[in-house]
Amino acid sequence: MRPNKRDELVRKALQVFYRDGFHATGMDKLVVETGVSKTSMYKHFRTKEELILAVLRLRDESFRNWILRRVEETADTPAGQIVASFDALKEWFEEDGFRGCMFIKAGAEYQEADHPIHVQAAEHKRLMFEHIARLARKAGARDPEKLANQIVLLQEGAIVSAVLLKNGDPAEDAREAAQLLLETALA
Amino acid sequence: MRPNKRDELVRKALQVFYRDGFHATGMDKLVVETGVSKTSMYKHFRTKEELILAVLRLRDESFRNWILRRVEETADTPAGQIVASFDALKEWFEEDGFRGCMFIKAGAEYQEADHPIHVQAAEHKRLMFEHIARLARKAGARDPEKLANQIVLLQEGAIVSAVLLKNGDPAEDAREAAQLLLETALA
DNA sequence: ATCAAAGTGTACTGATCGGTAAGTATTTGC
DNA sequence: GCAAATACTTACCGATCAGTACACTTTGAT
Numbered sequence: 001m002r003p004n005k006r007d008e009l010v011r012k013a014l015q016v017f018y019r020d021g022f023h024a025t026g027m028d029k030l031v032v033e034t035g036v037s038k039t040s041m042y043k044h045f046r047t048k049e050e051l052i053l054a055v056l057r058l059r060d061e062s063f064r065n066w067i068l069r070r071v072e073e074t075a076d077t078p079a080g081q082i083v084a085s086f087d088a089l090k091e092w093f094e095e096d097g098f099r100g101c102m103f104i105k106a107g108a109e110y111q112e113a114d115h116p117i118h119v120q121a122a123e124h125k126r127l128m129f130e131h132i133a134r135l136a137r138k139a140g141a142r143d144p145e146k147l148a149n150q151i152v153l154l155q156e157g158a159i160v161s162a163v164l165l166k167n168g169d170p171a172e173d174a175r176e177a178a179q180l181l182l183e184t185a186l187a
Numbered sequence: 188m189r190p191n192k193r194d195e196l197v198r199k200a201l202q203v204f205y206r207d208g209f210h211a212t213g214m215d216k217l218v219v220e221t222g223v224s225k226t227s228m229y230k231h232f233r234t235k236e237e238l239i240l241a242v243l244r245l246r247d248e249s250f251r252n253w254i255l256r257r258v259e260e261t262a263d264t265p266a267g268q269i270v271a272s273f274d275a276l277k278e279w280f281e282e283d284g285f286r287g288c289m290f291i292k293a294g295a296e297y298q299e300a301d302h303p304i305h306v307q308a309a310e311h312k313r314l315m316f317e318h319i320a321r322l323a324r325k326a327g328a329r330d331p332e333k334l335a336n337q338i339v340l341l342q343e344g345a346i347v348s349a350v351l352l353k354n355g356d357p358a359e360d361a362r363e364a365a366q367l368l369l370e371t372a373l374a
Numbered sequence: 375a376t377c378a379a380a381g382t383g384t385a386c387t388g389a390t391c392g393g394t395a396a397g398t399a400t401t402t403g404c
Numbered sequence: 405g406c407a408a409a410t411a412c413t414t415a416c417c418g419a420t421c422a423g424t425a426c427a428c429t430t431t432g433a434t
Contacts, residue, residue: 103351104291108291109208111206122353149355152344160343164290164291165309167336168333176333
């Protein structure tokens, strides 16, 4: 089992799961799309669930890396970086093939709170929260945890609105609301 | 086809779809859970998709009725009613068997923007937005559409956070943020 | 009482689900 | 160059998927 082969499978599976959903994507479809044989597929991943968990790990890592880097390129103060996260979201929404947040979708398809896939999706959201909370503390907010929670609300809301309520510019609206929250929390 | 029989099937199917998801719920499971025969099932609904659309119509109607009534019972000024919508959300989150927003989940499982199920989920979100926008106009907000969009962001964010980020009290955090937005938009 | 609508159970279709068996080819490290 | 690991093809498993055929029973309005 060459490690890069496995990674390649995870990358390709990520695309298909993201595009078509988890239950709607069968292992046979993945076998066709990756060009790998079914036997090899099951050599690398013992079950579909194990594959999905690997996909979510990759997505978590690459998404958080991307947004962290993008935010640091845009602003250098903690408060500025919180605001910049909404500019990054806007970029993401405008990407070709944008289909919403993979973790919201994973949580929606695997709803039991103790299901491994649900747990892993929740863990991603917790890490995203932690990032904002760290910035809020560095910015000197009055109640950094609450501010971070509110910022996250705006982020999640913007994602959902970008998918379902194609009305207006959710990232921009969220950005302005976030700015107001920041000003109030720092005053 | 007695109409009440059909409604009963929709009500029961709603529970199962809400609990287990759309793709994960087969027609056979619904037949068992409703006690109806498969033949009758397909007399009432020509396809699974038609059943899901009927379920979403019922959910849209009853959910919007419920939140509208709850909001009117809690406050009588337009601004107060906007804030009260977050108290209603909090009640909802604390219900037994709360599993998030059925329309977010429908949009997540049927992702193509022109899929009938996706379209109907989006329509529900539009109607929810319209309700808030109406209140924002009556309250005399400076830019009622933008305010309504921001309120909706907080609502959607609270729902997602209630499902995935069990951290804190999303409805309360959203409520406070909404209050701040309102004060600023009305000043 | 009758007749049609609406209900029933059972058995079936072909396709697809996740996952496996058996045997063969191709890389890979030493 | 050789052996072991890895990947391959093909065919298969039992279960479930959405949906249908057919023959039978209950129900309700006239």
